[in-house]
Amino acid sequence: MKGKLFWASLLLISISWIVNAFYAQSKMLKEPIFLDHAIYKPVQHRDYLTFYYLTNANDDTSVSNVYFNGIYGYVIDDESSDPIQTFPHYALQKAMVELEVAFDYLQDGPLSNDEIQVTFSDGRGMTAPIGELTIYEYDTLDYTLSPKGGSGGGYWSMNWYEVEEDVTIEKIELNLSNHFAKYVTVKLNSPSIARAYDILNTGKETGIKLADLELPIALQEGENLYINWKFDPKLSGFIESSIVISGTTASGKPFTEESLLYSQQPYLENEDVLKIIEERENAK
Amino acid sequence: MKKAINLLFWGYLVVLVRIDFGLDVLPVPLGYFIIATGCKQLEKKYPVAQKAWGFTTAMIFISFPTIFLDVHQQTHILWKTYSLFIMIGQLIVVYFILSLLKDIVLDYGNSIFSQRLKLMTKIYIISHLLYFTASTFTLNIALDDWLFFMTIFMFVILIMDIIFLVLLREVRKIATNKKVDRC
Structure with a gap:
């Protein structure tokens, strides 16, 4: 009795292996x-x-x-x-x-x-x-906006600057194409900004959204400027870029500061992976 | 009798142990050759030994590639298939040997040991069949999801093999006693 069962099991195992192997092979990528x-x-x-x-x-x-x-x-x-x-x-x-x-x-x-x-x-x-x-x-660093620190990880990240002299910020741009920019949310906060936009709190999630910030805006010497940013978790890629802040100091000197903007190591679910693969197959 | 069972013991030990110095210093085909020799010596008294001998001899040749590389660590699907294949072959060899041991122990009339042997045979075979079945599905499951489970399973399989070797030693002891006359 035991004998027949033994051989039948081995046969079933072999069949299971063959079926699994063929299925797995059909899913393989030709190249990374x-x-x-x-x-x-x-x-x-x-x-x-x-x-x-x-x-x-x-x-x-x-x-x-x-x-x-x-x-x-x-x-x-x-x-x-x-x-x-x-x-x-x-x-x-x-x-x-x-x-x-x-x-x-x-x-x-x-x-x-x-x-x-x-x-x-x-x-x-x-x-x-x-x-x-x-x-x-x-570019060698320009310390008109002097970096004081930052924090990252988790949902929101923050870059912190101290304004070294009175400045007028004229332009703030993301070094990203629209394709990627839509995954980023940037908020800025500082005492001057808070006054202009009635912001009561400080902290990572606070500030005025970049899109809603009217430029030019004046910042004063000694102020702390916070650039808060987060990425949409739906981003299934990786971003290592910067937010470019440019303007003129009170003494007439132009300045530019590139504030780091980067996403965390990608974390994907299986559906994300399948979607990426499908998109890449279709693009060919 | 004692010599033959000894050959089975040492042969299987050589099959199990892999010492890698570029080549496997204790080559699997050599192990199967030793087991086959042991089976040959038992052929006259126990017909099962003949089946065991035939299959084990085939395994000598089938397991040849294992001398050169550790087939169980390869990533290509063909090597993985071969790896499962020779593990199944190894199980079949043990299946025949356990069957042989059953007949031997019957001859020497130790009914308590017979019961133990029967139980161990069941456990050994079922655990291996389950392990193989689980292996077939690892091809389509994420590594992170099966690695822990399968590692424990592999450990269980290892324990089973050690128990098998111990069993061989015990049968050898029994076989040195007087035979019981069976009507």
Whole structure:
């Protein structure tokens, strides 16, 4: 009695394996899919970029280097190539590359690309659409708005500046295309702003929305300026960019400050992954 | 008798243990060869041993690739299939040996041990069948969701193999006593 059951079970197990294997194979990606990135970054001679990409669940290779606009970026091989998230058939991986930019390479202006050449640890390569990538020359800091600190993580993030002399803020822009800008909410707060817009509280979620702020606005020496920002959780990509604040000081000198704007490491649900894959398939 | 069971014991130990120095120093095919030799010696008295010998000899050749790499750690679907395949083969070898042990113990009339053996056989086989069934579904479940569960399962399987080896030693002890005349 036991004998027949034993062999029948082995047969069923084999069939289950074959069915599962064929199903899993049908879900496999032909090549990794990089998420939608919006990177606008001032870089120095050595700087870092982070990319996120989806692979098949059984892919244990990692990025070894990237190339774009004459610049190479190498992955510093110190951490494990474990994915940051796993899904039934896919995995989300992170690649942090160290760029080597020749000293005056960016003096003629920023370099942009919407794709990068990627080489993986097993030798295979691909041209990966990555969204919007722009790098430009790192400007020495202008301390008209002096950075005092900030905090991030969680829902809202905050950058804090002290105004070093009386200024008039004339322009505030996000270094992002509309495609990405719609996922960001920016609020500004400071004593002058609070007075102008009847804001009673301070704290991360407070302030006047950027869209509602009428420019130009005057800020006074010694004021604390808070730039609060958050990202829509529906963002399934990665943003590393800045909010550009420009204006003129009381003494007539123009100034520009780039305030960091960055999203957290992407956290995806399985539906998000499937949606990304479907969109990428359709785009082809 | 004692020698034959000893061969089964050492053979299976060689199959289980993997010491990697570029190649598996205790190669699986060698283990199956030792088991097959043990089966051959028991063939005359116990017909089950012949089936065991045949299948184990086949496993010598089937398990050849395991000398060169750890097939259970590979990511390609074909290697994963092979990995499951040889694990099933290993289970079948144990199934035949357990059947053989049942006949041997019957001959030596130890009915208490017979009961224990029957129970252990059931537990061993069922746990392995469940493990294999669970493995087939890991192909379509996120790693984070099954890793913990399957790791525990693998640990259980390991314990089962140790119990099997202990069982072999005990049968060897019983087989050194006098045989019981059966009508």
